[in-house]
Amino acid sequence: xxxxxxxxxxxxxxxxxxxxxxxxxxxxxxxxxxxxxxxxxxxxxxxxxxxxxxxxxxxxxxxxxxxxxxxxxxxxxxxxxxxxxxxxxxxxxxxxxxxxxxxxxxxxxxxxxxxxxxxxxxxxxxxxxxxxxxxxxxxxxxxxxxxxxxxxxxxxxxxxxxxxxxxxxxxxxxxxxxxxxxxxxxxxxxxxxxxxxxxxxxxxxxxxxxxxxxxxxxxxxxxxxxxxxxxxxxxxxxxxxxxxxxxxxxxxxxxxxxxxxxxxxxxxxxxxxxxxxxxxxxxxxxxxxxxxxxxxxxxxxxxxxxxxxxxxxxxxxxxxxxxxxxxxxxxxxxxxxxxxxxxxxxxxxxxxxxxxxxxxxxxxxxxxxxxxxxxxxxxxxxxxxxxxxxxxxxxxxxxxxxxxxxxxxxxxxxxxxxxxxxxxxxxxxxxxxxxxxxxxxxxxx
Ligand code: GAP
Numbered sequence: 001x002x003x004x005x006x007x008x009x010x011x012x013x014x015x016x017x018x019x020x021x022x023x024x025x026x027x028x029x030x031x032x033x034x035x036x037x038x039x040x041x042x043x044x045x046x047x048x049x050x051x052x053x054x055x056x057x058x059x060x061x062x063x064x065x066x067x068x069x070x071x072x073x074x075x076x077x078x079x080x081x082x083x084x085x086x087x088x089x090x091x092x093x094x095x096x097x098x099x100x101x102x103x104x105x106x107x108x109x110x111x112x113x114x115x116x117x118x119x120x121x122x123x124x125x126x127x128x129x130x131x132x133x134x135x136x137x138x139x140x141x142x143x144x145x146x147x148x149x150x151x152x153x154x155x156x157x158x159x160x161x162x163x164x165x166x167x168x169x170x171x172x173x174x175x176x177x178x179x180x181x182x183x184x185x186x187x188x189x190x191x192x193x194x195x196x197x198x199x200x201x202x203x204x205x206x207x208x209x210x211x212x213x214x215x216x217x218x219x220x221x222x223x224x225x226x227x228x229x230x231x232x233x234x235x236x237x238x239x240x241x242x243x244x245x246x247x248x249x250x251x252x253x254x255x256x257x258x259x260x261x262x263x264x265x266x267x268x269x270x271x272x273x274x275x276x277x278x279x280x281x282x283x284x285x286x287x288x289x290x291x292x293x294x295x296x297x298x299x300x301x302x303x304x305x306x307x308x309x310x311x312x313x314x315x316x317x318x319x320x321x322x323x324x325x326x327x328x329x330x331x332x333x334x335x336x337x338x339x340x341x342x343x344x345x346x347x348x349x350x351x352x353x354x355x356x357x358x359x360x361x362x363x364x365x366x367x368x369x370x371x372x373x374x375x376x377x378x379x380x381x382x383x384x385x386x387x388x389x390x391x392x393x394x395x396x397x398x399x400x401x402x403x404x405x406x407x408x409x410x411x412x413x414x415x416x417x418x419x420x421x422x423x424x425x426x427x428x429x430x431x432x433x434x435x436x437x438x439x440x441x442x443x444x445x
Contacts, residue, residue: 001259004316005188007331011391013037013316013341014189026185026192033391034312036341036372038196041308041315042175044338045198048223049173056171056200057164061152063177064133064143072282073151073275074246075128075144082122083183086111094183095122101184129179129193145179150303152176153201154275157287168289168299169212171202175308187260189309196308203289203299206273209249212302213270217252220268220304224254224311228336229318232445233257234265247274254306256314265314266306273298315339319392321443325417328382333392334415334443337435343371344431345388345396351377355404359424363397363409366428371435389414395434397427415442 008014013034017027030038049056070076082095089104093111103111112119128147134140146152153172160172175198185191204212217236225231239251251269255262276287276298290296319333337343344367348360357377364375374393376384381398388396396412403409407424422430 001188001317004313004320007320007333007390008034008188008316011387013391026182027194028189028192033341037315037335037339038308038312040339040341041311042196042198044227045175045223045306045308045311046173048226049171049200055166055169056173056202057160057166059153059156059160059172059174060176061149061156061174063146063179064131065146065151065155067141067143068282069151069155069279070128070144072278073154074278075147075151076126083125084111084122085120087118087120088116092183093119097184125181125183127180127182129181147180148178148305149174149176149197149199150201150275150305153199154279154287154301157203157276158285161289167291169202169204169208171200173198173200175199187258187263189313190258190263192309195310197305198308198311199303199305201271201275202302202304204302206297206300209270209272209300209302213250213268216302216304217254217268220266220306221254224256224265224314227315227339228334228439228441229256229314230441230443230445233318235262237262245269247271256317258314258317265310266304269303269305271301271303273300275301318441318443330386330389332389332414334441335392335394336439337394338439340392340394341372342374342388342391342393343395343435345374345376345384345393347375347381347384347396347398348377349381349398349400353401353404356399356401359403359407359409360399363399363424363427367431370428371431385412395431397422399424 011033012031015029015031016023017029018024050058083092084095085092091104093101098111101111103109103114103117105114105116111117128144130142130144132140133143153174156172160166175196177194178197179194182191182193185193202212221234221236224234233256235255237253237255244251249270249272251267253264254266256265280287288296288298315335319335321332321334323330346360346364348356350356364373367373385396394414398410408421409424409427410419411422412419
């Protein structure tokens, strides 16, 4: 994980936030390549949810909702974690996970095990971040930054049913920021207090809920392997009954084997009719489906809920590789081309050669009309290749002396390092085809 954090910083994927002020615990800013890559992750998710299907529509709801939403959803009452403070080391721990926490005193042990530990009684702590809505402090209403995007979807159930004229089974998908005052944020992008979610609520007739639940578990697992994550590093783990969230009848996590162990990438939950019933009761608006023949029911909800930050971390971890080539070490991100931030690089061999630069610029201008492509003429060619390897660029086109004579370029494959010669006029089509080719990591299973 340290190597990933350092590469992300070195290459401008992710920076610690507010760094010149000493940072803000577990908050990160995405730099150029991080933005491009996270956008690719989100685009692949939206494609699979919306572009490739007929039964899901998109939504982008507000982050701050009427506070009554959180009473109805159960978050005000139930999104609590029991916490203990240690009066000796001044650290705060989750009372139900003391055995996984590290005591702040030396010799370091779990909190409560060291003779000087002085723990308070567990206290309830709501993980929703509060703020105030309104310009005058005295009259401003206390509101919350949403802890999940899902509730905005439930609130729009009726709009979609009526205006988009949908009938179950149908889904509503949304990507957006969520906020949680996590007690133990950490592991880089894995758990932060401000993060993005990719959530889809799929409304189904009650008697089809089990079937759709199983369907979405498989579907979501398949999405990660489709974009190159090794099957051996993924597993589905059904929740034990005592782990289930207050709304869930059944949940399975898609987990990834991170360097720190198996951790949740995404949860797929059968939320039953909990949310629509709660919002019907609290708002007085009936959230139900009425069929043409007059039959009515409250749909059940199957929810695949993931996050682009966490997915991006898994893609990075799975792609990271180091190898020795011709006695030189290289670090390479073996990313699926569909998630790689840059698809190709155009490199004139000699930056001072006017003919090479002219050809390279012309090729770059042509390729960038369709893809995210980079032009780089700075430094020795070996260093430029290594830079592209580290950001996971699948192909590099090198313009050399021969190009000026016969209008051909060399293409270098990031993974195999194989090189071949192509007519410069055919590069655009070649790249198009190469990016569409099925890709499998050379890291093996
Ligand atoms: N609506 C259901 C829900 O929010 P969740 O398991 O709490 O379920 C869903 O969150 C997904 O959101 C997680 O699987 C993860 O990908 C992402 N996520 C949740 N909390 C996060 C955090 N603190 N930092 C980064 N991602 C987070």
